[in-house]
Amino acid sequence: MLDTLNPADPGFARDPYPYYARLRTAGPAARVALANGTEAWLVTGYRQAREVLADPRFSNVPPHAAGRPKPDSPAQRARGCLARHMLNTDAPDHTRLRRLTTAAFTPRRVDALRPRIEQLTAELVADVAGELAREGAADLVDAFAFPLPVLVIGEVLGVPAADRADLRTWTYRVGSPADALPAGAVDEAWTRLHAYFTSLIAQKRRIPGDDLFSALIHDAGEGGLDDGELLAMAFLLLFAGYETTMNLLASASLLLLTHPGELAAARQGGPGRWAAVVEEALRHASPLEGTTWRRTTEEVDLGEGVVLPAGASVLVVLAAANRDPEAFAEPDAFRPARYAAAGERAAPHAAFGHGPHFCLGSRLARLEAEIALPMLFGEGSRMPGLSLAADPALLAYRPGLLVRGPRHLPVRPVSAMAPGGTRTG
């Protein structure tokens, strides 16, 4: 009998690690039945995860893409655009898309975003501080972790400041569970995003900005990305960049709020220590629980008697690989020291994936978190000391196998700050 996995189960969403630890002992990949009736192979070991992600016999092209019915509504057309993005392609298509995008996503361009990210973060921190003063409580997810990455992607795409609020609303709608929204609102948001990006591309073609997306559009004039690919790229940057970073900011905040000793060490340790907090948060609370789905193009023998048939659906569970005791000592402990400069030289975590699809935005994500965490929790922050206003064991998590993070993070100010500025319990 196959193990059945229900990613929508709130208990599993909150703490999937014991389940993954059990699967890891079963060999290089474990076959499970998903609650939707399909079967999949889950890869949960660190070494095996990296091997699979670098192996061209595992394809990223979604099955049956060619046979899908033609989209018959504007919202479906907008969603269909996403399917053309580079995460859904293999070499040689992927190599071409990746080369053109990497040429625009240079470290220099990403680093040049620092002053704007600092400014956007400072404005949000002031908003949250204001809300705390007025209401006595705030949700760090809604008020900070969600809006910051969307605003930063707005910078990357060169969205004019006046349009940022719309971008934020549409992104929230398409990324939120439909039941929380009026009927039609999600479809409308997809359609609006599609129309908006279409006109943004046309506008940037006429008058290029100095943003990263303009550089991509400009390259299109030289045999680069076509219009459909540019549209898919805009969607991909938005979705790859916001939910992941939102969950990193939320999970790292939660870890600091529940580990006062680590928060105190970060406050005393300067930028290098904050960077170590970010790395350890990426490992300990991997924002992308699993990669996108892979499919075997032929039979693959993974060893230890595990042979995947051709056409098998495979999920590399990054959150599990990052807790593999063969790669990380005390894998369930939150210990930034393992990534500190003079630290223990832990293995690199797999939170940004591995191989040809390794995250294109890793530098940007790190930059955002290394700016945001000290501005929220550091010495000299405009924020009062914060404490968690909920039992961490009861926080609800986003369901599903793709992204992982708390849905809400209620905080309140601590008037007489305990050492480290957080609850001491």
Ligand code: HEM
């Ligand atoms: C904490 C934040 C982030 C995490 C944990 C993360 C993680 C990942 C992972 C694991 C992959 C590979 C997925 C796979 O192999 O199926 C990936 C791909 C990608 N990410 Fe990120 N990401 C983050 C932020 C960002 C940001 C800020 C951007 C851009 C603005 C971005 C853009 C991309 C793109 C374009 C790809 C596709 C690369 C390709 O197919 O070659 N990511 N990301």
